[in-house]
Amino acid sequence: MKLAITGKGGVGKTTLSSLLARFFASQGRTVLAIDADPDANLAAALGYAPEEFSKITPVSEMSELIEERTGAKPGTTGGYFKINPRVDDIPDRFSARRNGVKLLVMGGVKKGGGGCICPESVLLRSLVNHLILYEKDVVIMDMEAGIEPLGRATA
Numbered sequence: 001m002k003l004a005i006t007g008k009g010g011v012g013k014t015t016l017s018s019l020l021a022r023f024f025a026s027q028g029r030t031v032l033a034i035d036a037d038p039d040a041n042l043a044a045a046l047g048y049a050p051e052e053f054s055k056i057t058p059v060s061e062m063s064e065l066i067e068e069r070t071g072a073k074p075g076t077t078g079g080y081f082k083i084n085p086r087v088d089d090i091p092d093r094f095s096a097r098r099n100g101v102k103l104l105v106m107g108g109v110k111k112g113g114g115g116c117i118c119p120e121s122v123l124l125r126s127l128v129n130h131l132i133l134y135e136k137d138v139v140i141m142d143m144e145a146g147i148e149p150l151g152r153a154t155a
Ligand SMILES: Nc1ncnc2c1ncn2[C@@H]1O[C@H](COP(=O)(O)OP(=O)(O)O)[C@@H](O)[C@H]1O
Pocket: 007, 008, 009, 010, 011, 012, 013, 014, 015, 016, 145
């Protein structure tokens, strides 16, 4: 199962995502939770303390990884980038783990005028498209508020 939780800001996406992640983990399923909201707080909802939370490096800050995989330097505009980057090793190499839930934080906008998050979105879309799951595996994505996840086809 791959579930994307979308909707307006404040409607309960993060709360529902964390509850589903914990529920499926408690059923013995392998769960990958992806915080795909640039204003990330799924880790807090999953019970990470602030000091642990701050140690998680968002995928969007792995500039070398994004550049290596997509061919685009984050924060730059124009040019070409790959729309089918390699992603199979990302969940195991870059996720945090707690209570049976693997957590990947995509990250995104850090400051005003920080540029577009196109390469990051491409990486996310590709990651979720190409992840091959076993029967009992679940991916839960806590999405950005609004309809952007539909426009970008990340949902
Ligand atoms: N079913 C609910 N009933 C009441 N309050 C809720 C419910 N779901 C979430 N909340 C509260 O609403 C606020 C926003 O929830 P959150 O999950 O962060 O929304 P989103 O991720 O969609 O922005 C939080 O304070 C959360 O505790």
